[in-house]
Amino acid sequence: MFRYKVSKMGCGGCIKSVTRAVQGVEPGASVEVDLAIKLVTVSGAVGSPGRIAQAIAAAGYPAEPLLAAA
Template sequence: MKCGGCARGVTAIIQDIDPNAKVDIDLAAKVVSIETIANIEQITAALAKGGFPAQVQ
């Protein structure tokens, strides 16, 4: 992720799955922190499909 547009896209993908998810994005570090009740595999698959491949740490 390099810009606010990417951050909005990532947030939208996550909140499409869980509208109540809390999403915190650090663009400089390229890190997304999520508080959600959704399945993490579902989120990472949706992010990858949207062009944002993710790794869980």
């Protein structure tokens, strides 16, 4: 599971764009977005957190990978 702080999200359209970006590089991933705290959680992804962050950023939403909780 990977988590990202995505500060530029503000609406349902943003959620759709970020979800599409993640699933473009990780088609089987589950994407959960908490718009209130600007948090994206990606589960089931096998790629690297950096690759997913790059895809989100390429969609126009700079993403900061967060350390996973132990």
